[in-house]
Amino acid sequence: MRFCSLVFIFLAAASSGHAATITVRNESGNALAQVMVSRSPVEKIALDLSDDGYPPNAVSNQAATTVTRFTDTEGVVRFNDVPEPVVYRARAQGYVDVTFTRADDDVVLKKMTDDQLVASYPSNVWLSQMTFGGDLELKKRFELNCAFCHQQASLFMRNERTVEQWLGVFERMNGYGARLPVDDQEKIAELLQEEYRSLREHPQEVPPPRQWETHLADIEMTEWPIGDGFSQMHDFLLHPNGNVYVGDNLFDRIYEVNPDTGQYTVYKVPHPEDARVGGILGNRFTVFPKMNNYMGVHSFAYSRKDGHIFVTPSMQQALVEFDPDTKEFSTHWMPEGFYPHTIRIDDKDRVWFTLAVSSQVVMFDRSEKEFHFYDLPGRSFKERFIINSLPMIFWMDPENRPIPDPDRKGTGLPMPYGIDIASDGIVWATRLYANDIARIDPEKNEVTMIDFPYQGPRRLRVDADDNVWIVAFQDSLLVKYEPDRRQFTAYELPVINEIPYSLNVDKKRGRVWVTGNQSDTLLSFDIATENWKVYPLPRQRFFTRDIEIAESDGAVYTTNSHFPTWQSEGGQPTLLRIAPIEVEVPVETEH
Numbered sequence: 001m002r003f004c005s006l007v008f009i010f011l012a013a014a015s016s017g018h019a020a021t022i023t024v025r026n027e028s029g030n031a032l033a034q035v036m037v038s039r040s041p042v043e044k045i046a047l048d049l050s051d052d053g054y055p056p057n058a059v060s061n062q063a064a065t066t067v068t069r070f071t072d073t074e075g076v077v078r079f080n081d082v083p084e085p086v087v088y089r090a091r092a093q094g095y096v097d098v099t100f101t102r103a104d105d106d107v108v109l110k111k112m113t114d115d116q117l118v119a120s121y122p123s124n125v126w127l128s129q130m131t132f133g134g135d136l137e138l139k140k141r142f143e144l145n146c147a148f149c150h151q152q153a154s155l156f157m158r159n160e161r162t163v164e165q166w167l168g169v170f171e172r173m174n175g176y177g178a179r180l181p182v183d184d185q186e187k188i189a190e191l192l193q194e195e196y197r198s199l200r201e202h203p204q205e206v207p208p209p210r211q212w213e214t215h216l217a218d219i220e221m222t223e224w225p226i227g228d229g230f231s232q233m234h235d236f237l238l239h240p241n242g243n244v245y246v247g248d249n250l251f252d253r254i255y256e257v258n259p260d261t262g263q264y265t266v267y268k269v270p271h272p273e274d275a276r277v278g279g280i281l282g283n284r285f286t287v288f289p290k291m292n293n294y295m296g297v298h299s300f301a302y303s304r305k306d307g308h309i310f311v312t313p314s315m316q317q318a319l320v321e322f323d324p325d326t327k328e329f330s331t332h333w334m335p336e337g338f339y340p341h342t343i344r345i346d347d348k349d350r351v352w353f354t355l356a357v358s359s360q361v362v363m364f365d366r367s368e369k370e371f372h373f374y375d376l377p378g379r380s381f382k383e384r385f386i387i388n389s390l391p392m393i394f395w396m397d398p399e400n401r402p403i404p405d406p407d408r409k410g411t412g413l414p415m416p417y418g419i420d421i422a423s424d425g426i427v428w429a430t431r432l433y434a435n436d437i438a439r440i441d442p443e444k445n446e447v448t449m450i451d452f453p454y455q456g457p458r459r460l461r462v463d464a465d466d467n468v469w470i471v472a473f474q475d476s477l478l479v480k481y482e483p484d485r486r487q488f489t490a491y492e493l494p495v496i497n498e499i500p501y502s503l504n505v506d507k508k509r510g511r512v513w514v515t516g517n518q519s520d521t522l523l524s525f526d527i528a529t530e531n532w533k534v535y536p537l538p539r540q541r542f543f544t545r546d547i548e549i550a551e552s553d554g555a556v557y558t559t560n561s562h563f564p565t566w567q568s569e570g571g572q573p574t575l576l577r578i579a580p581i582e583v584e585v586p587v588e589t590e591h
Contacts (some may be wrong), residue, residue, distance in 0.1 A: 002307070004125055005460075017081045018082050018084070018102035019077045019078070019079065019081075019082065020039075020078070021076060021077075021103065022037060022071075022076070022077050022078070022079075022088065022090075022103045022541040023074075023075050023076050023079050023105060023107065023110075024037070024071050024075045024076075024077070024090055024092070024106070024107045024109060025072075025075055025093070025107070025108055025109070026108070026109055026111070027108060027109075027110055027507045030075075031071075031073070031074050031075025031076075032069055032071060032075045032092055032095075032109060032215065033070075033071055033072060033073045033074075033075060033214065033217075034071065034092065034093075034107075034212040034213065034216055034217075034536060035070060035075070035090055035091070035092040035095075035109070035209075035554050036068055036069075036070055036090070036091040036092065036126075036212075036216075036536065037068065037069055037070070037071065037077045037089070037091075037112055038067070038068040038089045038168055038538050039066065039067045039068070039079055039082065039086050039087075039088050039090055040064065040065075040066040040086060040087055040088075040089070041064050041065070041083060041085070041087075042085040042086060042087050042101070043085065045061075045062050045063075045064050048061060050090055050500070052290060052292070053228060053290070054097060054227075054228070054251060054253065054266065054527055055259070055265075056266070056441050057170075057266065057267060057268040058265060058266075058267060058327065059265065059266060060264065060265040061263070061265075062262055062263050063224035063226060063257070063262040063263070063264055063577040064224055064225060064262075064514050065222060065223065065224055065262040066222070066225075066574075067079065067220060067221070067222050067223075068221040068222075068223070068385050068538045068539070069217075069219075069220050069581070070212070070216035070217050070219070070222075071217065072214075072217040073090075073214065073217075074271070075517035077217075078454050081141050085101065086098055086101070086109075087100070087101050088100050088101070088103065089247065089510065090107050090109060090141050091538075093120075093209070093211065093212060094110055094111060094112055094117060094209075095109035095110060095111060095114065096109065096110050096112055096249055103571065105291065106512055112250050114203075114204075115203070116222045118203040118204070118206050119155070119203075121206055121208065122151075122209055122518070122519045122521075122540070123151040123153045123154045123157070123498070123519070123520075124153075124209070124495055124496060124497045124498050124499075124517045124519040125154060125206055125208065125209050125362050125496060125515075125517060125519075126153035126154075126158060126199060126206055127152050127153035127378060127388055127497045128194075128206075128496045128497035129195075129199055129205050129206055129207075130153060130191075130195050130196075130199075131550075132188070132191050132195070132237075133191055133515050135558065138184060138187070138188065138191075140312060140455055140456075140475070141181060141184060141249050141347060141408060141474075141476040142180070142184075143355065143499050144178060144180060144190055144432075144433075144455070144456055144473060145173075145178040145179050145180040145181075145303065145471070145472045145477070146173065146407075146472075147499045147517075147518065147564040148178075148473075149176070149543075149562075150289065150543060150556060150563055150567060150568075151517065151518050151541055151543060151562065152499075152518065153179065153196075153518075154293075154415075154541055155195075155223040155569065156252055156543075156567050158196040158198075158199065158200065159461040160193075160196070160197065160200075161192070161193060162193065162416070163186070163189045163190055163193055163254065164189075165186070166189035166192055166193060167185060167189050170188075170546060171187070172287070174406065176284050176285065177284065178285070179265050179406035179410055179413060179537075180221070180370055180406065180433075181406050181407055181408045182405045182406060182407075182409070183407070184408070188344070189355070195265075201223070203571075207496070209495065210495050210519075210534055211520065212534075213533070213534070215533055216535070216536075218478040218579060218580065218581055219535070219571055219578055219579065219581060220536055220578075220580075220581050221537070221576060221577065221578050221579075222259070222576070222577045222579070223346070223538060223539075223574040223575070223576050223577075224257055224259070224262055224264065224498040224573070224574060224575045224576075225570075225572045225573070225574050226246060226248075226255045226264055226572075226573060226575060227251070227253075227255070227258065227312045227565070227572065227573045228447060228565070228570045228573075229248060229461070229564070229565045229566035230251075230289070230290060230563055230564075231251060231572075231573050232247055232248065232249045232250045232561060232563045232565065232567075232573070233246050233247070233249075233255075233561050233573040233574075233575070234248075234249040234297065234298055234299075234545065234546070234559075234561055235247055235298060235299045235300055235342075235443050235545070235546040236300060236546055236548065236559055236575070237300035237301070237302060237309060237548065238303070238546075238548035238549070238550060238557055239302055239307070239309065239324060240307065241307065241324060242258070242260065243256050243257060243258055243259075243324070243573060244256075244257045244259060244548070244557060245257075245300060245309060245322075245324070246559060246575055247297035247298065247299075247300065247311065248297060248573075249293065249297050249298060249314075250285070250288075250291060250292070250293045250307065251291075251292040251293060251298070252268060252269040252271065252292055252293055252294055252297055253266050253267065253268055253269070253292075253297070254266070254267045254269060254297060254311070254322065255575075256324070259575075259576055259577060263284075265326060267318060267322070267329075267507045269295050269297055269313070269329060269478045270329050270331070271294035271316075272294075275294040275295075275316075276292055276294070277292070277293065277294060277397075278291075278294075278315060278398065278546075279292065279293070279294055279295060279296055279313070279314075279315025279316045280315060280316060280317065280394055280398070281296075281314075281315050281339075281398065282398025282399065282401075283398075291419070293315060294315070294316075294319065295313035295315055295316050295318075296314040296315030296341075297311055297313065297314040297320075298311070298313065298314040298340065298341060299311070299312045299340075299341060299343045299353070300343065301343045301344050301345045301351065302407065303344065303345055303349055303351075303366070304345070304347075304349070305349045306553075307324060307325070308322065308323055308324070309321070309322040309323075309324060309344075310322075310333060310343055310345065310351050310364075312341055312342070312343045312353050312471065312505055313340060314339050314341060314356075314379045314391070315339075315349070316340075317334040317335075317336070317338065317340075318331050318332060318333050318334055318340070319331070319332040319334065319340065319353070319364055319371075321331075321404055325476070327398065330405040331525040332364060332369070334362070334371050334442055335359050335369075335371065336358070336373060336391070337355040337358045337362055337373060338355060338356075338357040338358040338390055338394060339355055339356040339357035339405075339447065340353055340354075340355060340356075340362075340555065341353060341354040341355065341356070341416065341417060341419075342354050342358040342417060342418050342419045342459065343367060343419070344420055344421050345421075345426075345427070346421045346425060347421075348425075349366050349367070350363050350364065350365055351363065351364040351366065351441075352364075352419060352421060352581055353417050353419065354416035354417060354418070354429055354447070355416060355417075356415050356416055357383055357390065357413065357589050358375060358387060358390055358419060359372045359375070359376045359378065359414050359415070359416055359431070360373050360375055360376060360415075360416065361373075361376065361385050361416060361419065361427065361438065361440060361565055362374070363442065364488060368493045374438075374440055374447055376414065376416060376429075376431065376438055376447065376449070377416050377447075377449060379409075379411075379414060379434055380411065380415070381412055382412070383414065386404065386411070386413075387412065388410030399411055401586070408433070408505065409433070410432075410433030412430045412438075413433055414432075414433050414434035415431055415432040415433045416429050416430070416431050416432075416438070417429070417430045417431065417432045417436070417457070417458055417459060418457070418458055418459030418460040418469070418470070418502075419460070419463075420431045420460055420461050420462045421462065422461075422464055422468075422483075424461045424466065424467040425441075425442060426440065426441060426466075426483075427438060427439075427441075427442065428440075428460060428462065428468050429460075430457035430459070432456060432457060432458055432473070433449070434449060434455070434578075435454070435455055435456070435457065436449050436451050436462070437449070437450050437452055437457060437470070437481070438450075438485075445459075445468040448545050450481075450486075452470070452488075453488055454472035454475045454479055454488075454490060455472060455473070455474050455475045456471075456472050456473025456475060456504065457470050457471070457472060457473070457479075458471050458472075458473045458476045458500070458501055459471060459501065459502040459503060460503070461505045461512075462502050462505070463472070463505045463507060464505075464507040464508075464510070466483065467480055467481065467482050467483070468480070468481040469481075469503055469505055469512050470481065470503075471500040471501065471502065471503050471514060471515075472490070472500075473499055473500060473501070474499060476492070476493065476496075476497060476498050476499065476500065476513060477490045477492060477493065477500075478492050478493060478500070478503070478514055478525060479491070491525065491530065493514065493516075493523060493532075493533035494534055495516060495519045495521060495523070495534060497518065498516055498517075498518050498519050498523075499517065499518050500514050500516070500517070500523075500546050501515045501517050501545045502514075502515045502542065502544070502546055502547060503515065503547065504547040504548065504549055505549075506549045506554055506556075508551055509553070510526065510528055511524055511525065511526055511554075512524070512525040512527060512546075513525075513547045513549065514555055515545060515546075515547060515558070516534070516537075516544070517542075517543045517545065520536060520537050520539070520540055520541070520542045521523075521534050521535055521536050521537060522535045522537065522544065522547070522578065523535075524591050526535055535578055537560075537576065538576075539560060539568060539569040539570055539574070540568070540569040541562050541567055541568040541569055541570065542560045542562065543560065543561050543562035544558045544559065544560070544562070545559075545561045546558065546559065546561070550579075553579065554580070555579035555580070556578045556579075556580065557575065557576065557577050557578075558575075558576050559573060559574065559575050560573050560574045560576065561573065
């Protein structure tokens, strides 16, 4: 059965809370469909945050869960098992938000003014009107380097800044890890000042976003807030034990979330006593008032053999192993390689991950406890020289390391990024700045590089037929590569000027899910019909960089990983699930 058509019947008598039926209308009394209605608890839950504002190790807390549904064609939305007391928020495109606590009266939404309307539009439609003086390649270089942590053209980004202020932002962002070319910075700063100002003065030029559609009435969104405004909930894992494990990249914590109860427990990733904040990369975030990333929790995978979770610590030469039963950590130190990134585990229980800085793919053989490295070729003599010099560079104190000025080709940093493993054991990996993909045959010990005909291959996944699906970051495309035919096929995304970070494939239902990190959406592509469905997310500035899919019912999980988090609506990261509605029983509202 398809994800959006699953509707399970649940008897109202079985619910422990009361039921609520809400009808939403406009000022003329007409029913409003596709209204997003979010239900949150009123009372704050007492949390143990005694470890510098965070839960101590192995301490459990209860998340204040928010549930969101959409009205049907009659303007009606129903909630069963409603706890007391709750507050509702109704949000619809083109209307002013309304909050209310009683569900007995019709909810009336008022139209926004023209200024309110355009200000409410997501970042992608604003960004679509940024022409960069007609230089599309310049815009793409900006997007590649300035849109992988947070939204561009958001309310915060399009404020008035001087050219000098923009240049200061670029310097700080390049210190964080962006590679905006030095030769482009002055021109981009001038264009950002000029074109943002023009859009603020002529907001009528900004096109409306895609309209919400009727399939939304069949799904429910659940959010669990975790961390705080300084956290970065990067990647995560849906484990067969039913828990979701979310990594706070900036505070070396793993959140074990039970989606059935909303309870979560935090586990601190251990680090060597002599480790420094920022690990071997040095502290890139000196402007932040608190930071605890000695390891840099990044990406997750689990072993189908024993359920152990493997985590890439991007700021160390290591691989971290976590036993979800005993809650014990093990660290496997690597003899070489820099910046462990995205991770997968093959059918032989071998752990594969990309090394983003040293341009390698590495395999950890669990049975031998050994690392095997696959060097990906440099694109030029200069790049090979830079990569070969990395051990000497990283031997230096982080405060005194030479940092090459980034150029337009990203020389020295081809950046292996996404990775996945086909059913025949072939390993596929992307290189973001090199615009190519690697095919690794472990049995023959062969590495083959394939040119990617689009720009910005970021993360990838393999489908049930071993086709490789890749997001083209700044080209705003979903791309399929068929290895047997050696053929690429590109599919335009259903929202304009999206900059897709990641994807995942629901192999059972034949769907590709793509992150809509600039448009506050998740995007679903049906492989058989080539049709898209768009799912608006319940918070503005909702930046998504990872997706997990439940095999049982096709429920989709993601995290709000906007960085800095305080720019996101609500100012706190959340774990989010989109699932088929489990309750659809017409009942009278109880008071």
